[in-house]
Each structure stands twice: as structure tokens, then as C-alpha cells.
Amino acid sequence: MKALMKWLETSFTPKMNKVNSNAWVMTLKDSIMQTLPFILLGSIFCLLAILNDYFPKLPSFWEPFGWTLGKISLFIAFLIPFNLMEKKHLRKQRLIAGMTSLVLFLMIITPQVTADKTIGFGHKALGAGGMFIAIFAGIFTGFIMSLFGKFSFFKEDSVVPDFVRSWFDSLLPIGIVICTGWIVVLLMKVDIYNIICSIFMPIAGFIETPYGFALIMFLSCFLYSMGISGWVLTPITKPIYLAAITANIALAATGIHTASKLNVVTAETVYSAYLWIGGVGCTLPLVIMMIRSKCKSLNALGKACLVPGIFNINEPVVFGAVAWNPMLMVPMWLQGIILPIIIWVFTKVIAIAPIPSMLFDMWYCPFPFSTWITTKSVTGFILLAIVVVVATAIWYPFFKAYEKQQIEIESQKLQS
Numbered sequence: 001m002k003a004l005m006k007w008l009e010t011s012f013t014p015k016m017n018k019v020n021s022n023a024w025v026m027t028l029k030d031s032i033m034q035t036l037p038f039i040l041l042g043s044i045f046c047l048l049a050i051l052n053d054y055f056p057k058l059p060s061f062w063e064p065f066g067w068t069l070g071k072i073s074l075f076i077a078f079l080i081p082f083n084l085m086e087k088k089h090l091r092k093q094r095l096i097a098g099m100t101s102l103v104l105f106l107m108i109i110t111p112q113v114t115a116d117k118t119i120g121f122g123h124k125a126l127g128a129g130g131m132f133i134a135i136f137a138g139i140f141t142g143f144i145m146s147l148f149g150k151f152s153f154f155k156e157d158s159v160v161p162d163f164v165r166s167w168f169d170s171l172l173p174i175g176i177v178i179c180t181g182w183i184v185v186l187l188m189k190v191d192i193y194n195i196i197c198s199i200f201m202p203i204a205g206f207i208e209t210p211y212g213f214a215l216i217m218f219l220s221c222f223l224y225s226m227g228i229s230g231w232v233l234t235p236i237t238k239p240i241y242l243a244a245i246t247a248n249i250a251l252a253a254t255g256i257h258t259a260s261k262l263n264v265v266t267a268e269t270v271y272s273a274y275l276w277i278g279g280v281g282c283t284l285p286l287v288i289m290m291i292r293s294k295c296k297s298l299n300a301l302g303k304a305c306l307v308p309g310i311f312n313i314n315e316p317v318v319f320g321a322v323a324w325n326p327m328l329m330v331p332m333w334l335q336g337i338i339l340p341i342i343i344w345v346f347t348k349v350i351a352i353a354p355i356p357s358m359l360f361d362m363w364y365c366p367f368p369f370s371t372w373i374t375t376k377s378v379t380g381f382i383l384l385a386i387v388v389v390v391a392t393a394i395w396y397p398f399f400k401a402y403e404k405q406q407i408e409i410e411s412q413k414l415q416s
Helices: 002-020 023-034 036-048 050-054 062-066 069-087 091-116 128-147 162-187 192-207 210-224 230-253 267-273 284-291 296-310 315-322 326-349 369-375 378-415
Strands: none
Touching (some): 002 023, 002 230, 023 069, 023 128, 023 230, 036 050, 036 062, 062 069, 069 091, 069 128, 069 230, 128 162, 128 192, 128 230, 210 230, 210 326, 284 296, 284 315, 284 378, 296 315, 296 378, 326 378, 369 378
């Protein structure tokens, strides 16, 4: 165990922190996070859409839902090169880079929109279904724009006004991006849309298995236990979660609620219905144990972490007790493996509890209120209770060993 901890501390973590601070990775994370207000607003409209089932004379709330979450890929396509230009200190090109990426994104999805005969603003590629396409368009545009970031047709002592120079200097990178899209997608008929989808579909398909579910949750806990933000996984997980819940919403709208058809691994399942009670790693049971502890330092930390924990904010307890503490890191890893399997069994195999089929990305809503909103089922509470009991059982022996250690340290300090 000591050798493992030494390797994690001296080799693995510095490399992961380097990845986490990379300009491209930060750009992807920031761009997705900046769309959260639209995702949250989409959650509200999705929640209000329930009223349409009981009050048919009300205007359809699915329309504003389509204009928020349903346009998420457009926002991503614009934001990625925009933010990259900021981080590369090329602020003059940021707006042009964003607009160029939008054009490339729309070019790429045009053949699919035409084939599906969904001309207009309602195609799934504009929403969660096109996020990977938008990421590709944004990265390609950002790369080309950054290559020509310091290029200029004019000498430094040119008398041409700066804004005119900027216009002409932008023509070349814009022309490269647009002409590449035009030649490859529209003239050569290369189906980039479905090529990218075919690359990422196996990843999404694997995550929607019990093994994939456990692996992605374990990775979140594993990284977080070393103080590495789980947001590093966002560029991969967020598009998959949004596509999965969008598919569930579409199935539910047609009256299909069969467990075998619905996707379990969504943000709603993970953060709102059943899994991360108190935050990533299901830490609220640990906080309650701390509050009941005879160790003064643990008791004080538990009290300080209770209110944030109720709202699923667990940075205080993770960085205050779990991170780089082998006695509490291991149970956190176990939470990421065992709890997803339990949820899979009781939603897919035995299917006593429902799978969420509505958008509810308000992860800060306390359990069990969020469970009721996303499942509207008593059996959902039963599964939540099972998760709490198992999570508590995982934390308990490790916590008691850690508590004993801390009490001994406190008594030694008092004696000295």
C-alpha cells in the first residue's frame, strides 16, 4: 500500500494535474461549464412539461426546452475556439474563431439534417446529440486559428488601421477552415458526422453497461480522492450523459418506460436520483459519522461539512479528511465500484426502481427531494435507502479505524 501511495503521489498525480491544467483540456471543460445555465433552464422547462400532461391548454414547455438544451451543440461549437483564443492570448481572434467554428459545425451536420429531412432548428445534432461534432469543429477551428494567431499580411510599421489589418489577417485562417469543410463534407461527400459518432458510440455504449458504469464512477472517486477535480472527465462524460437523458426523454414521450430500453447512466441517475448522496463518493454518511465522533477535530469538521453536504457539495470533507488519506481513500474507491452495480441491478436486472427519464441537472438539490422529482416513485426511495445503507457500511469500518488513530493523536497532544 505504501508503494502504491508513493507512486500515486510522486508520479500519477503530478501528471494528471499537468493534464488538468493543459490549455486544451481547460478549454473543453470551461466551454461545457459555460453552457450550464442553458442546461439548468432546460431542466426547469422539462420539469414544467409535466403540467402539459394534466393541463393541455397550457403552452407546450417542450418548445423552450428545445431552445435551451436543444441548441447546446451550437453553444459548444462557438465557445471552444473562443475560449482557446483567450487562453492562447489571442483575444482579437476569439469572436471570429467562434463564428468560424459555428459555420464549420453547421456544414458538418448539413448532410445528416438533409438525409433526416429535419430542415430547420429541430434536429438532434443541434442539441445533445451533436456535442461531439461540436467539440470536433471547435478543436479544429481553434487549432487553425492558433496556428495563424501571429500571422499578418502587413508589416508592424504599416499605416493601415489595426481593425482593418485584423479583418484581412483573419481571412486566411477563416478561408482554410471554411474551404476544408466545403471540400471535405460537401464536395467529397465525406460523412464526418457519422464518422465521429461511430468513434464515440462504442464509448457511450460501454458506459451504458454495468462494467462501464462502475469504471467511470470509480475513476471519478479515484481522481477526486487525490485532490484532482472530476471535472477533468467532463469533456467525455457530459456529452454522453446529455445524449443518454435526451434519448430517455424521447422514449418517455412515446410512452416507453421499459428498463431494457432506457439508459441508466445519466447525470440524473448519478447526481439526483440514487448515487452521489452528499457529493461524489457518497460522502454524506461519512459526514454524519464525523458529527457523532468522540474525536473533537472530526466532530468539528463534520459539523462544518454538514450543510454543504446536504446540498451535495463535498469539497470540505474530501479535502479536509479524504484526499491523500489512505484510510478513507480506499472506501471512497469502493463506493465508486459497489454502488453503481447495486443501482444497475435494481433498475435494470430486478428493476424495482425506475430509471430517470427527465432532464434534471440541478445536482445541488438535496436528496431525497431530487429522488422524488426524477423518479416520482416510492420504490425510488427504497433504492435510495439501500444505497445509503451500503454506503454507510462501506465507510464505517474504515472511519472507525481512522477515528481511533485521531483520538490517540489528540490524547497524546493533551498529555504533552
